[in-house]
Amino acid sequence: MKIAQIAPMVERVPPKKYGGTERVVHALTEELVRNGHDVTLFASGDSITSAKLESVFPRNLRDARVKDPYGVNFWTLLNFGLAYDMQDDFDIIHDHNAPISLPAANLATTPTVVTMHGAFNAENRKLFQTLSSPHIVTISEAQSYAVPNLNHAGTVYNGLAMDEYPFSESEPEDYLLFVGRISMEKGTHLAIEAAQQLDKRLIIAAKVDKQDLAYFKEYVEPALSERIVWIGEVEEEERNQLMSKALCFLHPVTWREPFGLALIEAMACGCPVVAFNKGSIPEIIKNGDTGYVVEDVEGMIEAIQNISAIDRRECRTHALTNFSAKKMAEGYEQVYKDVLGV
Amino acid sequence: MKIAQIAPMVERVPPKKYGGTERVVHALTEELVRNGHDVTLFASGDSITSAKLESVFPRNLRDARVKDPYGVNFWTLLNFGLAYDMQDDFDIIHDHNAPISLPAANLATTPTVVTMHGAFNAENRKLFQTLSSPHIVTISEAQSYAVPNLNHAGTVYNGLAMDEYPFSESEPEDYLLFVGRISMEKGTHLAIEAAQQLDKRLIIAAKVDKQDLAYFKEYVEPALSERIVWIGEVEEEERNQLMSKALCFLHPVTWREPFGLALIEAMACGCPVVAFNKGSIPEIIKNGDTGYVVEDVEGMIEAIQNISAIDRRECRTHALTNFSAKKMAEGYEQVYKDVLGV
Numbered sequence: 001m002k003i004a005q006i007a008p009m010v011e012r013v014p015p016k017k018y019g020g021t022e023r024v025v026h027a028l029t030e031e032l033v034r035n036g037h038d039v040t041l042f043a044s045g046d047s048i049t050s051a052k053l054e055s056v057f058p059r060n061l062r063d064a065r066v067k068d069p070y071g072v073n074f075w076t077l078l079n080f081g082l083a084y085d086m087q088d089d090f091d092i093i094h095d096h097n098a099p100i101s102l103p104a105a106n107l108a109t110t111p112t113v114v115t116m117h118g119a120f121n122a123e124n125r126k127l128f129q130t131l132s133s134p135h136i137v138t139i140s141e142a143q144s145y146a147v148p149n150l151n152h153a154g155t156v157y158n159g160l161a162m163d164e165y166p167f168s169e170s171e172p173e174d175y176l177l178f179v180g181r182i183s184m185e186k187g188t189h190l191a192i193e194a195a196q197q198l199d200k201r202l203i204i205a206a207k208v209d210k211q212d213l214a215y216f217k218e219y220v221e222p223a224l225s226e227r228i229v230w231i232g233e234v235e236e237e238e239r240n241q242l243m244s245k246a247l248c249f250l251h252p253v254t255w256r257e258p259f260g261l262a263l264i265e266a267m268a269c270g271c272p273v274v275a276f277n278k279g280s281i282p283e284i285i286k287n288g289d290t291g292y293v294v295e296d297v298e299g300m301i302e303a304i305q306n307i308s309a310i311d312r313r314e315c316r317t318h319a320l321t322n323f324s325a326k327k328m329a330e331g332y333e334q335v336y337k338d339v340l341g342v
Numbered sequence: 343m344k345i346a347q348i349a350p351m352v353e354r355v356p357p358k359k360y361g362g363t364e365r366v367v368h369a370l371t372e373e374l375v376r377n378g379h380d381v382t383l384f385a386s387g388d389s390i391t392s393a394k395l396e397s398v399f400p401r402n403l404r405d406a407r408v409k410d411p412y413g414v415n416f417w418t419l420l421n422f423g424l425a426y427d428m429q430d431d432f433d434i435i436h437d438h439n440a441p442i443s444l445p446a447a448n449l450a451t452t453p454t455v456v457t458m459h460g461a462f463n464a465e466n467r468k469l470f471q472t473l474s475s476p477h478i479v480t481i482s483e484a485q486s487y488a489v490p491n492l493n494h495a496g497t498v499y500n501g502l503a504m505d506e507y508p509f510s511e512s513e514p515e516d517y518l519l520f521v522g523r524i525s526m527e528k529g530t531h532l533a534i535e536a537a538q539q540l541d542k543r544l545i546i547a548a549k550v551d552k553q554d555l556a557y558f559k560e561y562v563e564p565a566l567s568e569r570i571v572w573i574g575e576v577e578e579e580e581r582n583q584l585m586s587k588a589l590c591f592l593h594p595v596t597w598r599e600p601f602g603l604a605l606i607e608a609m610a611c612g613c614p615v616v617a618f619n620k621g622s623i624p625e626i627i628k629n630g631d632t633g634y635v636v637e638d639v640e641g642m643i644e645a646i647q648n649i650s651a652i653d654r655r656e657c658r659t660h661a662l663t664n665f666s667a668k669k670m671a672e673g674y675e676q677v678y679k680d681v682l683g684v
Contacts, residue, residue, distance in 0.1 A: 072442050106423060107429075109449075
């Protein structure tokens with residue numbers, strides 16, 4: 001199949017540090033090329049890919065400090081605009097830029113699959129319901145519940161090259177881990193609360209975005225100590241090492257997260273996950289087997305106390321079986337076939 | 343002709359106060375309806391129009407305090423997305439939302455005319471050159487010089503319902519006028535400088551946007567006095583009265599403005615205009631007849647001293663002849679016919 005993958009331009013594909021969507025697009029693209037497809041990747045010019053790279057700008061927008069990288073900027077418009085302009089070159093277009101690209105995707109004459117990587121809400125829901133030509137893939141079942149009359153092509157869980165993640169048989173070290181972005185939605189303060197109450201060491205390997213600075217200053221910074229340690233945003237390899245040695249991974253999200261990418265990465269490293277029961281979480285964690293799905297900080301504390309009951313090998317097996325890049329690519333290949341009627 | 347007009351959602355059509363694009367779209371739509379066309383206007387739900395109104399949101403985004411009204415917001419995406427979704431209902435689509443709508447406009451199968459109301463720059467130029475299916479109308483000749491290989495359907499000057507503007511034969515009052523938005527690009531501080539040097543009264547009837555607050559505090563606020571008066575943003579009627587009585591209208595823009603809408607409004611009120619020689623300015627002012635095109639503050643001061651040489655009736659005639667809604671509608675009707683080959 002001749003496939004266009006349209007990545008966001010915010011981060012490199014794959015990203016150096018943070019950047020879930022770009023990480024997933026990279027894994028999918030590599031797998032599709034391996035399966036013999038003719039793939040063109042529309043992404044930042046510093047991207048690393050086995051596919052043909054089409055790029056309108058040499059660097060990722062974050063590194064290039066482009067104003068408003070997540071919003072209306074000319075490189076984002078040009079990136080997906082060019083892909084749709086070249087639509088006749090492809091059997092199928094797979095777009096990861098919605099909702100900003102949806103008005104264009106809605107007019108494409110080449111069959112178009114759009115993965116919604118963000119959360120649906122009262123406003124963007126209407127957009128997806130009205131501009132309903134593209135075939136929408138959700139990244140969890142929970143995500144799709146919010147949108148009746150979605151032109152839903154199915155759910156395909158995010159996957160990554162799971163076997164590349166480190167795994168060790170040795171005993172974990174005695175620290176809890178929080179990874180990603182420091183913010184109210186991600187519940188950094190709740191992870192801190194749990195660690196403080198148990199008097200356990202917590203490592204926070206996470207970035208602070210400008211809009212989250214006030215939150216950081218009020219809820220996180222004052223709690224930092226010898227036991228509550230913030231090490232900033234770390235590169236992938238260091239992060240994976242942290243995951244493979246942590247007692248457990250804390251994910252006290254306060255919003256209906258459509259998918260928790262860091263969770264499958266932690267499990268691939270053999271690290272059990274304790275997460276709040278929101279959105280897609282129960283679809284990702286096998287409760288009691290690969291970690292615990294809890295309701296609040298009290299539940300999180302209890303779960304951490306019972307973490308030795310979780311078999312770290314089972315965590316890895318679960319991640320490799322259900323959230324591999326291979327499995328994700330099979331899912332999307334099936335969607336492409338369904339959409340093309342072949 | 344069945345015509346879709348896609349306005350921005352930021353302001354009502356027509357706007358209550360500031361909002362040049364919405365003001366022009368209103369004038370054009372009314373004129374096209376008057377000429378017997380079947381016009382559908384995609385705009386905020388509080389818009390006032392003789393056309394069929396299609397609206398995805400009951401209020402303009404500024405009044406509704408929608409986050410990021412000029413950027414990626416769901417209502418803007420849905421507004422133009424819906425118009426293109428309904429493209430088969432129209433003979434021609436006329437879109438005023440570029441560049442954000444350009445990737446969709448580029449895929450439209452109904453012939454599409456896009457008016458570029460903003461300035462071209464190094465970045466968005468590439469976008470217009472790459473996504474080149476839509477027929478681009480510029481609002482001045484100067485605007486189009488910056489973009490070789492533009493799919494240029496012609497220049498149509500902005501027009502408004504000129505005969506509705508007040509005009510008085512009596513002597514003007516002894517004040518200078520600055521109208522619009524207080525900002526570095528609009529050169530408010532230069533108007534102040536000219537007024538101070540001549541010890542003339544200056545009325546500033548203009549809004550301050552959040553991003554211009556630092557400029558306002560540094561360059562404008564300290565200069566306010568009994569002679570340099572800031573009255574904030576005023577409604578259209580009050581503004582027109584101010585124009586009709588002012589000695590002259592100052593427009594010391596520091597950027598290549600694609601069109602100076604306030605200039606034609608001032609001239610329609612009989613008010614001479616003194617403006618810097620940037621972008622479209624020499625196309626709008628008849629130098630020496632309806633005002634003066636000057637190079638700097640010194641030139642502006644000299645021009646103000648010679649303002650009595652300008653015949654205020656000539657200003658009005660020039661505006662009515664060249665920048666009426668009727669003339670603009672004729673221009674666009676010709677573009678539509680050219681594009682449709684009829």
